[in-house]
Amino acid sequence: MLAADAVIAVHNPGTGERLGEVPKTTQDGLARAVARAQHAGQRAMAAMPAHERARLLHAIADGITQERDALAHLLAQENGKPITQTRGEVDAAIRIFHGLAGEATRVFGRQIPLDAVPGLEKHLAVTIREPLGVVAALVPFNYPVELYAHKAGAALAAGNAVLVQPPQKCPLALHRIAEIVEAAGAPAHAHQLVDGGAEISQGLADAGGIAAISLTGSTTAGKEIARRASTNLKKVLLELGGNDALIVCADADLEKAAEAVVLGRLARGNGQICCAVKRVYVQDPVHDEFVDALLAQTAHLTVGDQLDERTDVGPLITEAAAERVEQAIGQLRADGATIRTNGARRGAFVDPAVLTDVPTESPAFNEEIFGPVAPVARFKEPEDATRMASESPYGLQAAIWTRDISRAFTMARQLDVGGVVINGSTALRAENLPFGGTKGTGGYREGIHDTVADLTSQKTIIVMDAFA
Structure with missing residues (x-):
């Protein structure tokens, strides 16, 4: 463990119970971690054959x-998501690591025909892919185990060392997984955790010796990380x-469309x-009927203890986060x-909110609300809806509900987003699909x-x- 002069206390957001603590990484500790990753961990990973990397990831x-249930319980305690959902998140991480094990053996190059260029007919060109270098993985609080797997697992699969910054509010599950990674045989210093807040994220962006930095987070944070990383072109x-x-x-x-909103907004991840x-x-023409269906289904949601199997919506990550939702x-x-x-809000809990007659010009409607809130607006023609949806400064995903497949594809082409789900919820992410979006969403696909x-x-x- 890196030297620390303070600790980060971790609490259950619903009860306030102290669950544990992790050492807060100092700036000296961060510098040592980067040096160790660069000079020891990266060399060891780059020398590891693909079949060995695959074995490690498996x-x-x-x-x-083996620790699926214990990890899901720990994650629910520290994160606030219902236990039924954290089990699914751990299962997703397992699939991702197995999938990345396969990818480790499929890092392909190309043979490029030089006879396309006059005078080069007798020559041969091939490309090979090599590890990029030390990767910094900045993991968010909302799906920490799953998104950690995407970032850290991919770094190891490609033959890189990785420095992981866990989310401050819920780092405990990732610390336990770090012990699993060590036990699985990862080379020394190839996989390290560095705990802290913005000073650690910004330190990783500033640091030399890091080839790439991967962040899932807010657009504001992303802009600052990109600005800092540009100084050394990582x-x-x-x-x-x-x-x-x-x-x-x-x-x-309409019933299924309402269910997509309930499951894809109000219940999944507590809206975060x-x-x-x-x-x-x-x-x-169907606004009122849809709203009736949405309200009827919302009424059946249970808000409460995230460790209760019957809970649909647990506490948000902090009371401050719930206050921001209340303000929105x-x-x-x-x-x-x-x-x-x-x-209503009670501490870190927010009861699911459905709002109608929402003015589309409202700033709160056009900004990201991170909680169980479903604002409903009207439209006249499909092109009006795709125009309003695309006017957002973000461009992650969108969903279209229609039985007309031609209309669905036409609207999908009109939407300025990274992914479109037809007759489903936007809250869909499969690990083998490219996931990401346009504009303020960052432009990357993971x-x-x-x-x-x-x-x-x-x-x-x-x-x-x-x-x-």
Whole structure:
């Protein structure tokens, strides 16, 4: 463990119970971690054959599997997500590590025909992919285990050392997984945790000896990390904020569309998901019927202890986070929206809020609300909905509900986003798909295939007169 002159205390956000602590990394400790990763961990990982990297990743997945229930329980305690959802998150991490083990053996180069260029017909060109270098992985609080797997696992699969910054409010599960990684046989200093706040994130962005930095977080944080990383030209991989729209056309299955909002916004992750349904646009003829269905389904949600199997919505990550959601609800109401559910706050808990008559020009509607809030606005024609959805400063994902497949594809082409889900929720992420978005969402795409390739560098080798 790196030297620390302070600790970070971790609490259950619902009860305030102290769950444990982790040492806060000092600036000297961070510098030592970077040096060790660069001079020891990176060399060891780069020398490791692909089949050994695959074995390591499979072993990590197996180690997580053996502790699946304990990790899910710990994650629920420190994060606030219901236990039923943290089990799913740990399962996703297991799949990601197994998937990345396969990717470790499929880091392909190319043979490029030089006879396309006159005079070079007798020569041979090939490319190979090599490890990029030390990777810094900045992990968010909302899905820490899953997103850690995407970042740290991909770095190891590509033959890189990795420095992981766990989220301050819920680092305990990742510290336990770090012990599993060590037990699985990761080389010394190839996988290190550095704990702290913005000073650690910014220190990693500033540091020489780091080839790439991967962040899932807010757009504000992403801009600052990119600015700092530009001073030494490290590669920056950003998956940032979202304000995803779900569009309900007049021919949609309204009950299922309402369920997509409930599960994709109000219940999943306590509403703290970058790709959650954050804006709902409903075509005029079915607006009232859709709202009735949404309210009826919302009424069945249970808010409470995240360790209770019956809970649908647990506490937000902190009481301060819940206060920000409460303020956003208040702003929507002040701008003219009508609240149709309780939407009350109790400490870190926020009851699911459904609002109608939402003015689309409301600043609160156009900014990302990180909590169980579903604001509903109207539209007349499909092109109106795609225009309003695309006017957001974010561009992660969107969803379209319609039975007309031609309309669905036409609207999907019109939306300025990274992904479109037809007849489903925006809160969908499969580990083998590219995930990310346009504009303020960062422009990057993360997924087991894409990330491993992005964490390698391409080298061209030319053999003169190979075909003499």
